[in-house]
Amino acid sequence: MLKLPRKAVSCYCCQGDINTGVPESDLQDAEPDFKGMSRIGYDAMAVGNHEFDNPLGVLREQQAWADFPFLAANIYGQNSGERLFEPYRIFNRGDLKIAVLGLTTKDTAKLGNPEFISDIRFTDPVAEAASLVPELREQADVVIAATHMGHYVDAAYGINAPGDVTMARQVNGLDMIIGGHSQDPVCMAADGTTVTGYQPGDVCMPDVQNGTLIMQAHEWGKYVGRADLVFKDGELRLESYQLIPVNLKKK
Ligand SMILES: [Zn+2]
Numbered sequence: 001m002l003k004l005p006r007k008a009v010s011c012y013c014c015q016g017d018i019n020t021g022v023p024e025s026d027l028q029d030a031e032p033d034f035k036g037m038s039r040i041g042y043d044a045m046a047v048g049n050h051e052f053d054n055p056l057g058v059l060r061e062q063q064a065w066a067d068f069p070f071l072a073a074n075i076y077g078q079n080s081g082e083r084l085f086e087p088y089r090i091f092n093r094g095d096l097k098i099a100v101l102g103l104t105t106k107d108t109a110k111l112g113n114p115e116f117i118s119d120i121r122f123t124d125p126v127a128e129a130a131s132l133v134p135e136l137r138e139q140a141d142v143v144i145a146a147t148h149m150g151h152y153v154d155a156a157y158g159i160n161a162p163g164d165v166t167m168a169r170q171v172n173g174l175d176m177i178i179g180g181h182s183q184d185p186v187c188m189a190a191d192g193t194t195v196t197g198y199q200p201g202d203v204c205m206p207d208v209q210n211g212t213l214i215m216q217a218h219e220w221g222k223y224v225g226r227a228d229l230v231f232k233d234g235e236l237r238l239e240s241y242q243l244i245p246v247n248l249k250k251k
Contacts, residue, residue, distance in 0.1 A: 009093040012041060013100060015180025015216070016048025016148040018062075029058050034065040046102045046146040047072040047085055048181065052112030052120070056084070071102020071146060074128040076121045084120065087132060090140055096231060099140035101132060103147045105181055106161040125149055126167045133173045142175050142236060150182035151207065151216050153194050164216075168209035175236050176213045176227070183219035185243055200245040206238070217243050 018033050020026060025033055037045075047070050051059055063070055073087030088101040103125035109117065129145060136143045150163035157163050164179045179186070187195040187204035195202065198218075206227070207214040217225030223243040230237050 009096055009098075011091060011093065011098050011100065011144070012043050013144070013146040013178050014042050014045040014068075015146060015178065016046045016104070017050040017180060018045070018048070020050045020053045021220075029054065030062060031065055034062050038065070038067040042066075042068045043091060044068055044089055044100045044102070044146055045070050046148045046180065047075065047104045048148040049105055049108040049111040052108055052117050054113075055116045056120070071100060072104045073101055073132055074103055074106070074123040074125045075108075076123065078119045078121050087128070088136060090136075096142060097140040098142045098144065099136040101129065101136060101143070101145045103129060103145055103149060103167075105149045105163075126162055126170055129167055129171045129174070133171055137173045141231060141234070143173060145174050145177045147177055147179045148181045149179060151179050151184050151186045151214060152182065153207075164214045165207065165209050168212040168214055172210065174212045176215065178225070179214065179216045180219075182216070184216050185218040185223065186214060186216040187243075198243075200243070200248055204241060204243050206241055213238060215241065221246055 014037060019030050045068060069086050069089050071088060072085040075084045076082060077084055088099055091098045091100065104122065106122050106124055109122045133143060147164055150160055152163045152165055155165040155169060157166065163182065164177045168174060168177055185198045186207055187198050188207050189195050215225055215227060217223040223245055225243055227241045228239045230239055
């Protein structure tokens, strides 16, 4: 989630995996979640792997409950060869055009319910970004990837599919990657190492790779990630970044 200041230009993103985990929500196919998110005012959502714990029909119903788009550039119908979701959306905010591109971990092919994904193909999100970002750069002032791919420090993704750091290093032209899936409070120290044991209120800076800011606001709605940026002379500059705790109890 991020906020662009001056003239109150803002853009709110969700990083997916709305489905599965809370019984009260699961029993209702996450209807309260999507309706609540719509009331909060999300602009867009990246599709997560847990969205494929249910049949595609449930996901289509969820799209109808939400008044924001579900974005994924790398999910296709196996037979149709057509994308199953909008790949990106361009928002006009004040004088700015902000492109938000959605990407989902290729591991969804392994993590989703096999019963429901046999007709679905998950392509390489890094390759999709490499082909789409140049055209988005021509159409928009700011290009953001809303991803569900994971943040792996120094691109050490191990047995997982490549994540945000790999993409930032391989794809030029992304201003920001707002990610999820690895469930990290992505906080880097001034020397580029990761801050471990992050506690609410600690200073937190995004990862920066190849000029791309990479942010992630941990998991389960614990934080609202807020980035304030200034866009001037065609350049985007980060002014401040915070993970704002939700329901933080004072001790
Ligand atoms: Zn996930």
